[in-house]
């Protein structure tokens with residue numbers, strides 16, 4: 001059933017581009033995920049998106065599972081409708097978008113499984129047409145739910161970069177490793193962010209241990225890299241209590257310096273992005289890739 005619907009969507013997306021492909025910048029899709037919940041995935045996604053937007057990049061942050069993620073809390077906004085309402089024809093794409101800052105937009109999502117149930121031809125055609133408003137995005141951060149459910153895997157497969165967040169406690173490390181193992185079946189590159197560490201040394205130490213186990217058990221084809229670390233910092237929790245982003249509220253905090261270093265690495269990769277046909281960018285590009293998964 002789902003396969004058939006995906007095929008219909010695939011056709012639609014293809015026919016949409018027949019009129020003459022427009023050129024636009026390629027959107028880089030970065031999925032941020034974790035094994036265990038509560039390790040800082042949403043904190044990192046929101047602060048990284050904000051930091052990149054502050055540099056003048058056009059950033060979208062896609063809440064891939066509104067039921068579990070809490071980006072609305074991070075950004076202190078109320079979400080009334082999400083992407084499912086658009087697919088059901090109850091809202092337009094513009095209706096659901098929540099502007100956070102001048103060049104940062106929150107896109108409230110839903111689980112991939114739910115989205116596929118609404119693969120109605122006419123609605124999807126309209127959706128893809130409307131989704132073009134997001135074609136100008138330089139980067140879209142996808143905040144996936146925790147764990148390795150099937151719809152999360154769809155996002156992990158569709159993304160340009162996948163970053164697994166963990167904290168240095170043994171249970172979280174075990175879950176992060178299990179997640180990496182699952183992702184390794186989909187792709188051969190995975191990045192990691194070590195959150196809530198005491199130092200760079202601790203981050204590198206934990207990362208090297210995971211890398212060693214991965215090399216022995218998953219194989220040497222997996223390119224596992226440390227994207228960065230975020231120090232355990234009381235300012236992070238303090239900002240969340242105030243419903244603010246730590247990088248906005250505390251520009252000189254240790255955690256802010258850490259997120260800036262991660263943003264630097266991401267920005268470097270973005271510079272290498274090339275011009276592509278518009279169906280590969282923005283929200284429509286993401287959905288096109290999700291459909292390719294089937």
Ligand SMILES: Nc1ncnc2c1ncn2[C@@H]1O[C@H](COP(=O)(O)OP(=O)(O)OP(=O)(O)O)[C@@H](O)[C@H]1O
Pocket residue numbers: 034036037038039040041042043044068069070145146195196197230231232233234236237240255
């Ligand atoms: N670097 C840090 N220093 C101190 N506290 C932190 C740090 N990162 C995260 N936290 C704390 O951990 C809590 C959980 O973070 P967050 O909600 O981002 O996790 P999550 O992985 O997105 O959770 P979920 O899986 O439930 O969405 C936050 O409320 C915050 O107080």
